[in-house]
Amino acid sequence: MSHSTKSETLSDKWDLDISPQRGWFDLQLGDLWRYRDLVKLFVWRDFVAGYKQTILGPFWYVIQPILSTIVFTIVFGNVAKLSTDGTPPFLFYLAGNTIWGYFAGCFLATSNTFVNNAAIFGKVYFPRLSVPVSVVISNIISFAIRMVVFLVFWVYFLIIGVKLQPNIWILMLPVLLLIMAGLGLGFGIIVSSLTTKYRDLQQLVGFGVQLLMYLSPVIYPVSSVAGIWRVLIYVNPMTPIIEVFRLAFLGTSALNPIWLLYSGGFAVVVMFIGLLLFNHTEASFMDTV
Amino acid sequence: MSETVISVEHLSKRYQLGVIGTGTFKDDAKVWFAKLRGKPNPLAKIGEEDYGNRDGDILWALRDVDFTVPKGEALGIIGRNGAGKSTLLKILARVTTPTLGHVHVRGRIASLLEVGTGFHPELTGRENIFLNGAIMGMTRAEVTRKLDEIIDFSGVERFIDTPVKRYSSGMYVRLAFAVAAYLEPEILIVDEVLAVGDAEFQKKCLGKMGDVAHEGRTVLFVSHNMNAIEQLCSRCILLKAGQIEEISDNVRGVINNYYSNSFEVNSQGLWTNQENQYVDPNFYPLSFSLVNENNEVINSSVRNDSLISVQITAKIELVDPSLTIGYAIYTEDGELLYWSYQTDADENQWTKIRPGIWRFQSNLPKRMLNEGEYRLELIASLHFRKWLLEPLHSVPTINLSIRGGLSDSALWIIKRPGLLAPVITWETEEILDNEK
Numbered sequence: 001m002s003h004s005t006k007s008e009t010l011s012d013k014w015d016l017d018i019s020p021q022r023g024w025f026d027l028q029l030g031d032l033w034r035y036r037d038l039v040k041l042f043v044w045r046d047f048v049a050g051y052k053q054t055i056l057g058p059f060w061y062v063i064q065p066i067l068s069t070i071v072f073t074i075v076f077g078n079v080a081k082l083s084t085d086g087t088p089p090f091l092f093y094l095a096g097n098t099i100w101g102y103f104a105g106c107f108l109a110t111s112n113t114f115v116n117n118a119a120i121f122g123k124v125y126f127p128r129l130s131v132p133v134s135v136v137i138s139n140i141i142s143f144a145i146r147m148v149v150f151l152v153f154w155v156y157f158l159i160i161g162v163k164l165q166p167n168i169w170i171l172m173l174p175v176l177l178l179i180m181a182g183l184g185l186g187f188g189i190i191v192s193s194l195t196t197k198y199r200d201l202q203q204l205v206g207f208g209v210q211l212l213m214y215l216s217p218v219i220y221p222v223s224s225v226a227g228i229w230r231v232l233i234y235v236n237p238m239t240p241i242i243e244v245f246r247l248a249f250l251g252t253s254a255l256n257p258i259w260l261l262y263s264g265g266f267a268v269v270v271m272f273i274g275l276l277l278f279n280h281t282e283a284s285f286m287d288t289v
Numbered sequence: 290m291s292e293t294v295i296s297v298e299h300l301s302k303r304y305q306l307g308v309i310g311t312g313t314f315k316d317d318a319k320v321w322f323a324k325l326r327g328k329p330n331p332l333a334k335i336g337e338e339d340y341g342n343r344d345g346d347i348l349w350a351l352r353d354v355d356f357t358v359p360k361g362e363a364l365g366i367i368g369r370n371g372a373g374k375s376t377l378l379k380i381l382a383r384v385t386t387p388t389l390g391h392v393h394v395r396g397r398i399a400s401l402l403e404v405g406t407g408f409h410p411e412l413t414g415r416e417n418i419f420l421n422g423a424i425m426g427m428t429r430a431e432v433t434r435k436l437d438e439i440i441d442f443s444g445v446e447r448f449i450d451t452p453v454k455r456y457s458s459g460m461y462v463r464l465a466f467a468v469a470a471y472l473e474p475e476i477l478i479v480d481e482v483l484a485v486g487d488a489e490f491q492k493k494c495l496g497k498m499g500d501v502a503h504e505g506r507t508v509l510f511v512s513h514n515m516n517a518i519e520q521l522c523s524r525c526i527l528l529k530a531g532q533i534e535e536i537s538d539n540v541r542g543v544i545n546n547y548y549s550n551s552f553e554v555n556s557q558g559l560w561t562n563q564e565n566q567y568v569d570p571n572f573y574p575l576s577f578s579l580v581n582e583n584n585e586v587i588n589s590s591v592r593n594d595s596l597i598s599v600q601i602t603a604k605i606e607l608v609d610p611s612l613t614i615g616y617a618i619y620t621e622d623g624e625l626l627y628w629s630y631q632t633d634a635d636e637n638q639w640t641k642i643r644p645g646i647w648r649f650q651s652n653l654p655k656r657m658l659n660e661g662e663y664r665l666e667l668i669a670s671l672h673f674r675k676w677l678l679e680p681l682h683s684v685p686t687i688n689l690s691i692r693g694g695l696s697d698s699a700l701w702i703i704k705r706p707g708l709l710a711p712v713i714t715w716e717t718e719e720i721l722d723n724e725k
Contacts, residue, residue, distance in 0.1 A: 014296075018383060018392040038423040045409055045420055052411040052452070123406045125383035126424055286385040287304065 022283050024276055031127040038126060042134030047141055061145040065101060069094045076219045085221040085252040087164065091157050092250070096218035098150045099245045102143040102177065103238060104209050106184025109135040111191040111205045114285050121286065128282045132189050136181045154249060165251025169244055176241050179267045183237055186270030193281040217242050223254035237266035294476060294507050295358040300390035302351040302376050350376040352531040358509070363502040365522030365540065366511045367547050370683045372528040374511045378402060381478055381509065396475030399425055405465030410454035414445060414464055417453055421468045435471045443467035463490060470497045476507045495521065513681055515544050515622045558587040560685045570606040572614065572677050575646070577601050577667040577685045592694025593710065594656050601649040601667060608642055611672040614649055617680045620708060621662040628668065659710035663689040
């Protein structure tokens with residue numbers, strides 16, 4: 001074997017190639033898999049550290065949805081007297097809050113990935129995507145707690161004889177979560193990529209999510225909306241998710257569940273755009289942030 | 290020839306000086322709208338040339354750097370501040386990307402640009418070991434296997450289940466370094482992290498890094514501590530203005546080249562804040578100088594028994610009671626001799642500072658410094674809260690050259706070994722027989 005061929009075979013065996021540009025589609029998802037232990041630890045850290053030195057600890061997960069549901073029940077149910085399709089207003093709003101909380105949590109917490117982690121990203125390499133991915137997973141834990149709260153009230157209303165019609169759509173819950181994770185993560189990493197350049201986006205996201213909630217059937221059923229507003233609400237990919245959730249547990253919905261396919265498709269597209277942008281930003285953001 | 294594990298080819302990194310974009314969408318839109326109407330940039334400062342945002346000043350932090358590192362080598366990287374050392378490390382650590390060129394790496398690479406990256410204050414020492422290990426690329430199984438050794442090396446066994454926010458800074462650093470020490474990558478990249486911690490701990494770190502190098506793993510080490518470089522490294526790169534000035538097995542030679550380079554550029558006893566580089570309202574330095582008894586700036590070698598005063602003038606706009614101002618003095622090998630502060634006295638004796646322009650002056654002890662070249666750094670901080678001018682972090686620097694005046698003795702006229710050359714009083718008396 002001559003010397004030149006030897007060095008060629010050697011250079012084929014490089015484990016790592018650091019070069020100026022990374023292809024738009026070179027997402028390096030394999031790296032993320034190799035760092036799965038880190039993702040697990042991030043999930044655990046967010047959960048444990050978030051509530052150390054608080055009096056109520058994880059009970060905040062219980063208190064938050066109950067309090068906001070009580071406010072909704074008073075303001076929208078008793079004062080504004082919005083329709084709830086014949087279901088008890090408290091349960092109606094609690095259902096909306098529970099499912100919306102997961103999406104909002106994912107979106108808000110992933111949207112500041114780069115800016116919040118600039119210090120650590122500037123010192124050591126690990127797949128940046130592990131941060132938002134861990135956020136989406138740790139939000140499942142808080143969702144599970146809120147879901148238990150919801151189920152407790154739901155069972156209570158069933159026992160006292162309120163006419164609810166739980167049905168087979170309950171099995172769709174994991175699918176709903178998956179679509180919401182995709183939407184929350186997708187939107188979140190798009191925003192986090194753009195905030196490396198424009199900090200004002202961060203301000204926008206806070207109330208943007210709030211506004212989006214009013215464009216989703218969280219505090220009203222789809223059936224109570226008409227005209228142009230109805231179109232807007234149908235465009236919103238969160239609408240079918242909330243409606244199918246209510247359909248599954250409360251048995252009321254004015255929306256054909258087939259719309260879930262639209263949400264799913266939307267999630268895939270947003271995730272894909274998000275991944276491309278995130279990956280592109282990851283390479284250069286240390287020089288701009 | 291042993292196998293090449295790092296190959297750096299035509300590596301270049303370009304930075305855009307000044308602001309990239311304006312930071313907010315509103316301002317970007319303003320600039321763009323003004324351009325559209327043919328008006329000047331509304332955000333450009335008056336008197337400042339309008340480069341526009343796209344063609345601002347360009348700095349090549351690295352330019353066409355080429356080198357290879359064989360397996361098992363301990364390679365030192367030295368150079369003045371701004372020579373491109375940090376940029377090179379950041380590219381190797383994959384924290385930033387090069388503008389041009391490639392780096393090929395064989396084997397697992399771990400970078401220690403800082404110890405304790407990702408430590409969470411609320412988590413316990415043990416929990417942070419796992420978290421920090423994972424951030425550095427270790428799997429949970431690996432950390433579990435090495436957990437006892439890591440805890441042992443850190444020397445904080447007793448507090449391992451206490452949240453790290455209750456640790457002293459020394460304990461924190463020891464624990465963090467312990468994790469890094471057991472990373473066991475094939476290639477280890479280390480920045481100035483050894484500048485932290487006490488002397489004993491630094492020795493331990495250096496020892497550990499030496500072990501790593503002797504085990505046949507590859508180490509890249511950046512430092513201002515030339516003794517450490519000389520002890521540890523088998524080859525050394527001198528970077529200058531983003532390019533390789535010298536690369537050689539003769540580590541001592543490269544280090545000498547570095548000194549002759551750096552002292553030629555700034556051999557002056559006067560620094561002034563000409564470019565308004567440092568503008569903190571708590572402490573706005575105007576000048577930092579060495580003066581003789583006639584208040585003239587010292588620009589040439591002086592005897593060590595002559596009067597040498599360190600003089601600092603500064604504008605204080607915002608008074609902070611914990612403001613400490615002083616200097617650090619280093620030997621030409623980068624070894625720190627001491628720090629001195631204006632607050633090194635009983636609190637009653639401190640001068641109460643009001644807003645205004647102040648002069649701080651202190652004489653160097655006579656007949657203490659050995660012959661040689663010294664570097665003085667201006668340091669300032671809000672004590673225990675914030676560095677305003679942190680030693681070794683691009684702070685105002687002046688140089689001093691000591692020649693002669695060592696002693697009045699006829700037997701001591703040339704330089705003796707040792708960092709210092711103090712003249713110390715001896716008492717000599719005869720012991721008489723009747724005292725026995």
